[in-house]
Amino acid sequence: MSTPRRVIGYIRVSTNKQDIGPEVQVRDLTQEAEARGWELELRREDAASAKSLKGRPVLAQALADLKAGRADVLAVSKLDRLSRSVADFARILDDAERQRWDVVCLDLGVDTTTLTGRAMAQVTATFAEMERRRIGERTRAAMAQLPPEVRDRMRRGGRPVAVSPDAVSRARELRASGLTLWAVCEQLTAEGIPTATGGKWWPATVSKMLDRAEREAAKAVTV
Known part of the structure; x- marks a missing residue:
């Protein structure tokens, strides 16, 4: 006779009155365990959000x-x-496969102990990947609408622009000589003078x- 599967039945109770109650969750999991001969251990998480997997010690x-x-x-x-994140669920499925559990x-028909259930898990993971790609496409489209110097700064963590005094002094000299902003950028780049983020010089920057x-020079004069 085979050893019963050791199953953790996870129950999450939130503050949203429209969510499924714990009694229903217990009933569904208990009935499934009885039908399949599981060794079931129910674990309950109270007042937890489903937006992500963080902040849930019982699940962890x-x-x-x-x-x-x-x-x-x-x-x-x-x-x-x-x-409520299909992407988070897909990551759990990936962990389960790698760690061999x-x-x-029940509601999706996902059951990686069976051939059909594994197929449903693959479908779920596929849709999660599609959603990740959609998010990536929307992000790239939004970034393309931003000025180049803003994109450059955001890719490096959105750090504020703060350059060395030497860079400021050299830019002022080049600008005073009659060069355009684009020409100043090209010359600063040619001389190897770094930007605040290590990226490219842009006219707006x-x-x-x-x-x-x-402004700082004028303020220093008036003090």
Whole structure:
């Protein structure tokens, strides 16, 4: 006779009155366990958000136990008890495959202990990947609408523009000689003078830098 699967039945209770109650979750998981001969351990997380997997110690411990081999299956009655992010769910499926434990999500028909359930898991992961790509495309489209110097700064963590005094002094000299802003940028680049972020010099960046230097010089005179 085979050993019963050790199953962690995860129950999440939130403050949203429209969410599925704990009694229903317990009933669904218990009925499934009885039908399949599971060794079921129910674990309840109270007043937890489903927006992400963070801030849920009960779930974190369950995942740790599964990884350590102290349980074989993570089961939930509905996907939104685990997460409302399909991408997060897909990451759990990836962890389960790598760490050799299974996932059962009753409402989706995801059950990686069976061939059909594994197929459903693959479909879920595929849709998660599609959503990640859509988000990436929307982000790239939004970035393309920004000025080049803003894009350059955002890619490096959005750090504020702060250049060395030597760079400011040299830019002022070049501008005073009659060069255009583009020509100043090209010359600063040719001389190897770094920007604040280590990226490319842009006319708008140089213009703001010179304006700031002039304001600071005027303020110093009036003090």
